[in-house]
Amino acid sequence: MDISKVVETISASYTPLTDACQGDLVRALKILRFDRSATLVKEGQYADKTYFIVEGCARAYYLKDGKDITDWFAFEGEFISSINSFFLDVPSPHFIEILERGILLELSRDKITILSDKYHDFERLVKTVVTKTLLQLQQRVVSIQFETAQQKYENLLGVQPGITQRVPLTHIASFLGITLETLSRIRNPKNGI
Amino acid sequence: MDISKVVETISASYTPLTDACQGDLVRALKILRFDRSATLVKEGQYADKTYFIVEGCARAYYLKDGKDITDWFAFEGEFISSINSFFLDVPSPHFIEILERGILLELSRDKITILSDKYHDFERLVKTVVTKTLLQLQQRVVSIQFETAQQKYENLLGVQPGITQRVPLTHIASFLGITLETLSRIRNPKNGI
DNA sequence: CGAGGCCTTGACCGCGGTCAATGCCCGTGG
């Protein structure tokens, strides 16, 4: 796999980076490959890394009263990290788990700080990634707050059509804030029509 | 009112700005004063401005099936804008309304772009504001999704203790994603204990 | 073949929504 190709893609899909910046970024990234599901971050760790997904998918989840609650999915071309730990430098409430065999790029906060200080355009890249995430999250608040379980599910399918083929329903249910049982009933056509 | 003092406060509370940048920022800001409630942004407008609240408070809301749904409050020292319209350059789904007599600073997206291009540290300021907002929103998702109406309300009081003195309960209820009736019952001590 | 993960289905019930009536406060005009 050619990292510089991936960095070009990032530069093209988020915000342009100068060649110098791209070079430094390539050198700062570390390739991770996984054959099957694996846990990148555990609850309680200081999770000062962010991961860019080249192939495969991942989720961030936490335990609420012992229950596994997914609160973020990431697929090819997206970033994932434990945002609380990453930005606030506190122990992570989240686990981050790979859901499929795939390839990730890892980037530490230290290196992000160095790159952000050195390159104005890298600072802009980070701003853009954060902004996109903010807008997604905003949509999610609206969806969670006033839609029925069914609408939330249909909404998710609109944004991530293939998700049910790639992610267990349990995780999708907790992501939507509904139970697995409810999700199962929604998906059953004879309750629907 | 002395704008440069306010800009110093912003620089201190978010991320430091050079003197040159602060100077340019002071010149880019426009002061707005309001004696009573007023609407800054209407649904459907291209809302390419952001507002910093010096005194008073404001809310962003939208109409969902004719119902008024608040989805953001801002108080002294915070920014507010119609984030969808501002970042994506689409017509605003939101109204933005001043809730109290007060003072705001207005800054247009054009000027933010110019300042961001000229000053690396201004780019960083924007990143920091967006990041803080992202983290708040993340907390809110968790709160909305798995807490009871009462817990959501108590949560809000934890973060914004004085809010009930400054904002009508109707708006607080819709912000929390509950009805005014439910909020009223929660607040009534004889149902609580 | 058996065990365990994942999903489905059923029975039941409680939180919080809807609808509607009433209360309270304050500004405006007779």
Add this chain to the structure above:
DNA sequence: CCACGGGCATTGACCGCGGTCAAGGCCTCG
């Protein structure tokens, strides 16, 4: 100065969505 009206909040009666608990189906893998 009081009466009225309108905005905001409270209270009550009712009910439905979706949660909980429990049983059972259906893979896959050892």
